[in-house]
Amino acid sequence: MAGREAFRSFLTTLRCAETGESHDPSVLQSISRGAGATLLPEYDLEAVRAAVTPAQIRARPADLWRFRELLPLNDPLGAPDLGAGATPLLRLPRLGKRLGMANLWLKDEGANPTGTFKARGAAVGVARAHELGVREIAIPTAGNAGSAWAAYCAAWGIGLHVVMPVDTPDPIKAECAAYGADVTQVRGVISDAGRIVAERSAAAGWFDASTMKEPYRVEGKKTMGLEIAEAFDWDPPDVVLYPTGGGVGLIGVWKAMRELAELGWLRGAPPRLIAVQAQGCSPIVEAWTSGAADAARPDDPYTVANGLLVPLPFAHRLILRILRETGGTAAAVDDAALLDGMRELSSLEGVLAAPEGASLIAALALLLDRGDVARGERVVLLNTGNALKYTHLVDQPAAPPVDPLPA
Ligand SMILES: Cc1ncc(COP(=O)(O)O)c(C=O)c1O
Known part of the structure; x- marks a missing residue:
């Protein structure tokens, strides 16, 4: 995008949620060393405070990137924007x-x-994976994260392998397929999907984007x-x-x-x-x-x-x-x-x-x-x-159809 403002993330470290140990955010990371726990991004909040005010944020276009100083991306405005965020x-x-x-x-x-709100996670997760050089991702999902990641991976041109329970509603499966993801259905729940993702990712070199392990x-x-x-x-x-x-x-x-x-x-x-x-x-x-x-x-x-x-x-x-x-x-x-x-x-x-x-x-x-x-x-x-992906749970109209009236 020509004329885009220069920007660099204020991300400083990834901290283990269990031990507080710091991890390098400039390379691809998953869970923490040692404790094997979630890594949580941290920012230079003093620098953020000096760089932007709440009033300036409010004046920006209503999308996810208006909060860019508190996000991990170096080029947030260059990310494909499907319109996540700014919900009513x-x-x-x-x-x-x-x-x-x-x-x-x-x-x-x-x-x-x-x-769903999964689009927010996918917008940032896929963009950051792309920044760090990932070209193929695998994700276990209960459904909606799969379709959100599939949409953003399509927009980025990144390959996505989704593993989901066979009981996932059909519209979600169809979404994933429509966005070009490789879909595996497992006779089980998300934890069963997670084990398949871990095994296949290790074998094929895909990035495993399992919940809170990314x-x-x-x-x-x-x-x-x-x-x-x-x-x-x-x-x-x-x-x-x-x-x-x-x-x-x-x-x-x-x-x-x-x-x-x-x-x-x-x-x-x-x-x-x-x-x-x-x-x-x-x-x-x-x-x-x-x-x-x-x-x-x-x-x-x-x-x-x-x-x-x-x-x-x-x-x-x-x-x-x-x-x-x-x-x-x-x-x-x-x-x-x-x-x-x-x-x-x-x-x-x-x-x-x-x-x-x-x-x-x-x-x-x-x-x-x-x-x-x-x-x-x-x-x-x-x-x-x-x-709308769950209409099997919604009551249909009780009245039977009627014939059209003569024209
Ligand atoms: C519509 C919806 N709500 C809530 C959740 C739960 O989200 P989380 O796993 O982030 O707690 C999911 C997860 O699939 C979902 O699809």
Whole structure:
């Protein structure tokens, strides 16, 4: 792009989430040496503070790259832009009234390319992999990360190998194929897909972009937290609810708030973060409830919300730490309640949420009952996707078709 402003990332290091050990961000990295844990990018925040102000960021075009000083890319404006980010923050007046809440919002990530928040992670993850010389990527997925990475890999001309459960909804499989990804379906869940990816990547030299084993996807997800803080004029909401599979969005929002607090840009306390899971697959909720430092894989995990079918998130310790650190909590809802929430949100507010996002509706009622959330608080539901890939979960019209009237 001619005349593009010169830019260099403020990225300084990749820090092990377990030990704090620093790792070189200028070369391709996966998990940390020694502990084998997630690596989290860090930035020279003092230099960021000197380089840009919140007002300047607000004046930029409404896309992911407006937060470029807090992203790891050296050439963010040169990245293929499919339009991720800058999603609407919707008020939910009718649902709020039903729940007795005046300050209820929904961040609608369904507005992203490929219909979910996974586009944010892919936009940054694929661009950074490209900067570091990667030309072939493999990813295990519950579905939506696969299609998002497939779209961005298509735009970059990078080869992508997706391994996903055979039970992934057909529209997601079709998306991946349409974007030119090599798709393998496994009779199993995402952890089974992960083992196949690890084995094939090691053999073929592909970059393994498994959840939280790749350091940059979370930076894309972080922009959700940055956008939420900005939308509240840097006085963050009291509570953010997040449908938790591998937990990347939760970690991203936490990281956003931490960096903004360190920059001195926040006018209020960071939100309490609440992890919501499906009862049939709720390792984080189980660990949280029992006070365990580690989560454990449930027997026979199952939920209709494919994105929540993550039997043991790789970053489970970090997720639990974040719940503790932010004063948050965790809650599980069963699939029937989740589907009720989906109907309620669509019929009351005109938002047809993916089942993962819809789980937050039932969870919110539960949290209000438990007293974990107060009715007067400012609450944001992070709806991670739209339901158009999940029409098998949506009621069809009851009335049979009629014949056309004579012309
Ligand atoms: C729509 C949707 N919401 C939430 C999630 C969970 O995301 P994460 O694994 O980052 O916690 C997924 C994951 O596939 C998803 O597709």
